[in-house]
Amino acid sequence: MTDSPRVRIAPSPTGPLHIGTARTALFNYLFARHTGGxxxxxxxxxxxxxxxxxxxxxxxxxxxxxxxxxDEGPEVAGEGxxxxxxxxxxxxxxxxxxxxxxxxLAADMAYRCYCTAEELDxxxxxxxxxxxxxxxxxxxxxxxxxxxxxxxxxxRRAAVRFRVGDGLVAFDDIVRGHVEFDAANLGGDFxxxxxxxxxxxxxxxxxxxxxxxISHVIRGEDHLSNTPKHILLFRALGYPEPRFAHLxxxxxxxxxxxxxxxxxxxxxxxxxxxxxxxxxxxxxxLLGWATGTEEEVLSIDEIVERFDLDxxxxxxxxxxxxxxxxxxxxxxxxxxxxxxxxxLRPFIEAEHVAGRIDWIPxxxxxxxxLPVVRERLPTLGSIGDLxxxxxxxxxxxxxxxxxxxxxxPATTRDGLTAARSTIAAVGEVAFEADELEPPLRALAEAxxxxxxxxxxxxxxxxxxxxxxxxxxxxxxxxxxERTLERLDRATEALASG
RNA sequence: GCCCCCAUCGUCUAGAGGCCUAGGACGCCACCCUUUCAAGGUGGAGAUCAGGGGUUCGAAUCCCCUUGGGGGCACCA
Numbered sequence: 272m273t274d275s276p277r278v279r280i281a282p283s284p285t286g287p288l289h290i291g292t293a294r295t296a297l298f299n300y301l302f303a304r305h306t307g308g309x310x311x312x313x314x315x316x317x318x319x320x321x322x323x324x325x326x327x328x329x330x331x332x333x334x335x336x337x338x339x340x341x342d343e344g345p346e347v348a349g350e351g352x353x354x355x356x357x358x359x360x361x362x363x364x365x366x367x368x369x370x371x372x373x374x375x376l377a378a379d380m381a382y383r384c385y386c387t388a389e390e391l392d393x394x395x396x397x398x399x400x401x402x403x404x405x406x407x408x409x410x411x412x413x414x415x416x417x418x419x420x421x422x423x424x425x426x427r428r429a430a431v432r433f434r435v436g437d438g439l440v441a442f443d444d445i446v447r448g449h450v451e452f453d454a455a456n457l458g459g460d461f462x463x464x465x466x467x468x469x470x471x472x473x474x475x476x477x478x479x480x481x482x483x484x485i486s487h488v489i490r491g492e493d494h495l496s497n498t499p500k501h502i503l504l505f506r507a508l509g510y511p512e513p514r515f516a517h518l519x520x521x522x523x524x525x526x527x528x529x530x531x532x533x534x535x536x537x538x539x540x541x542x543x544x545x546x547x548x549x550x551x552x553x554x555x556x557l558l559g560w561a562t563g564t565e566e567e568v569l570s571i572d573e574i575v576e577r578f579d580l581d582x583x584x585x586x587x588x589x590x591x592x593x594x595x596x597x598x599x600x601x602x603x604x605x606x607x608x609x610x611x612x613x614x615l616r617p618f619i620e621a622e623h624v625a626g627r628i629d630w631i632p633x634x635x636x637x638x639x640x641l642p643v644v645r646e647r648l649p650t651l652g653s654i655g656d657l658x659x660x661x662x663x664x665x666x667x668x669x670x671x672x673x674x675x676x677x678x679x680p681a682t683t684r685d686g687l688t689a690a691r692s693t694i695a696a697v698g699e700v701a702f703e704a705d706e707l708e709p710p711l712r713a714l715a716e717a718x719x720x721x722x723x724x725x726x727x728x729x730x731x732x733x734x735x736x737x738x739x740x741x742x743x744x745x746x747x748x749x750x751x752e753r754t755l756e757r758l759d760r761a762t763e764a765l766a767s768g
Numbered sequence: 769g770c771c772c773c774c775a776u777c778g779u780c781u782a783g784a785g786g787c788c789u790a791g792g793a794c795g796c797c798a799c800c801c802u803u804u805c806a807a808g809g810u811g812g813a814g815a816u817c818a819g820g821g822g823u824u825c826g827a828a829u830c831c832c833c834u835u836g837g838g839g840g841c842a843c844c845a
Contacts, residue, residue: 281845282845283844283845285844285845315845317844317845318844318845320844321844321845384843386843388843391842391843395842398769399769401769402769402770403769403770404769404770404771404841405769405770405841405842406770406841428843430843431843432843444773447772447773447774450772450773451772452771452772453771455771456770456771456772456841457771457841458770458771458840458841458842461842461843462842462843463843464843465843466843467843469843471842471843471844471845472844472845473845475845476845491839492773492774492838492839492840493838493839493840494839494840494845495772495773495839495840496771496772496773496839496840496841497840497841499772517773519773519774520838520839522838524779526837526838527837527838527839528838528839554780557780557781557793558780559780560781561780561781561782562782563782563783564782564792565782565791565792565793567780567781567792567793567794584774584781585773585774585775586773586774586775586837586838587774587837587838587839588779588780588781589778589779589780590779590780591779591780591794591795593779593794593795594779594780594793594794594795595794596794597793597794597795598794600806600807604807643806644806645807646806646807646808647805647806647807648806649806657805657806708803711803712803721803722803723802723803723804724803725803726803726804727803727804729803730803730804731804736804736805737804737805738804738805738806739804739805740804740805740806741802741803741804741805742803742804743803
């Protein structure tokens with residue numbers, strides 16, 4: 272019988288959750304859920320200088336937010352993990368790496384290296400000058416016991432290097448097919464344990480993937496060239512090799528690997544802008560994978576159902592924010608009203624904190640305008656721009672935009688005054704869009720105005736903007752008194768200006 | 769420099785030898801709807817399938833070469 276798949280996402284808490292990490296996590300999640308496998312989260316925090324609890328929190332929070340639940344691993348930053356293969360933070364697994372390194376040392380598959388940073392640096396510069404590929408020269412590969420003792424006596428600390436050996440290393444990558452490397456091109460014996468005793472990535476990843484019984488290593492293509500090193504380590508340690516699947520990279524607009532410098536890479540920044548999880552997941556799934564049908568707007572469950580590693584692409588995919596925004600709009604329109612309101616809350620509160628609105632609307636107020644704002648929201652964060660005028664005491668009206676192109680100031684003043692009377696004539700109880708439109712249209716017709724011009728003058732007067740939700744719904748949301756007051760203010764501004 | 773990977777509209781992609789005079793989506797343009805802005809609808813521009821050789825009756829699809837792009841070569845992950 273074949274065991275069910277075990278996959279993992281192994282982020283390093285050395286920076287905020289990156290789009291690329293989220294995508295890799297998503298594909299692991301999709302594969303695990305589609306196959307009924309197990310999804311593990313492991314924190315690779317061996318770079319103590321760069322790791323921090325704040326980043327760990329950002330990463331865990333981000334993955335939770337995306338809805339990528341894992342079966343084993345830490346749930347909350349800084350707290351314990353669950354699962355039978357713990358601990359799941361590498362700094363808590365140090366004894367395992369030490370034992371594995373000792374085994375390799377004892378079998379002479381690894382050796383102590385006493386080279387100093389200066390020596391290594393000089394080697395590297397010489398190789399560079401000679402236009403040779405960088406590679407460890409093997410200075411410590413065959414030290415005698417006496418030579419070692421001499422270096423120890425000097426107080427030099429030893430790193431541990433793995434003997435790469437020679438021969439071909441081949442494997443069948445699920446997305447790339449047969450790939451092979453000549454061990455001679457791996458850059459020589461590489462360090463697996465630092466001079467201070469802390470283990471390095473290539474080593475820990477193998478020890479842990481073996482210990483956690485990972486069956487499929489699904490990761491970014493940037494790891495493809497590292498894979499032979501890992502395979503050699505699996506073999507040296509006597510562990511079975513997992514299957515590998517290297518995903519295409521997510522690219523900047525210039526087709527280089529997506530980077531913070533050239534693109535917005537932090538998931539937290541997308542969340543802060545008001546992208547919703549459904550859209551982000553949907554979008555990310557479609558970068559490097561497609562259903563093979565014309566379906567594009569898919570929920571995570573629908574994606575799980577259709578997902579297949581074999582149909583993942585080989586070529587990198589440029590991150591296209593416009594397409595993400597389109598999908599975000601699609602998903603915002605699909606949310607249930609109360610769900611949308613709940614998700615809008617933090618953004619409205621942020622507007623309030625920033626002083627851009629004077630008060631926070633109630634659920635009922637929000638629910639009332641939802642039908643006319645939802646299709647105008649590319650992101651949740653655009654709620655302020657779109658409807659903020661509803662929640663301020665007064666709006667700033669620029670008299671230059673208040674006067675419609677075909678009108679002059681006098682006509683505008685006349686129009687606003689007449690509109691005020693017309694709107695005032697609509698009683699408080701009948702204050703609905705259907706009651707407002709007919710008399711205002713009649714007014715325009717009676718005075719020989721184009722309805723659009725009248726409406727635009729009113730729109731700017733009551734909202735301060737030229738692009739708004741439908742005018743009559745807007746006026747109703749604003750309420751009779753506030754509408755009349757804003758019309759008065761605008762008329763005054765026109766008179767004095 | 770060395771090794772490895774990749775290559776269909778601007779972008780994401782469909783396409784696994786004949787169904788392709790290459791389909792869809794985003795974006796763009798036009799029109800319709802319309803009080804603005806959106807959303808929606810319809811239509812359009814946009815790819816000699818990187819180029820060149822093969823294989824085949826037939827190639828975007830298979831093979832080779834070239835070109836281009838990317839990734840990796842740390843006591844980072």
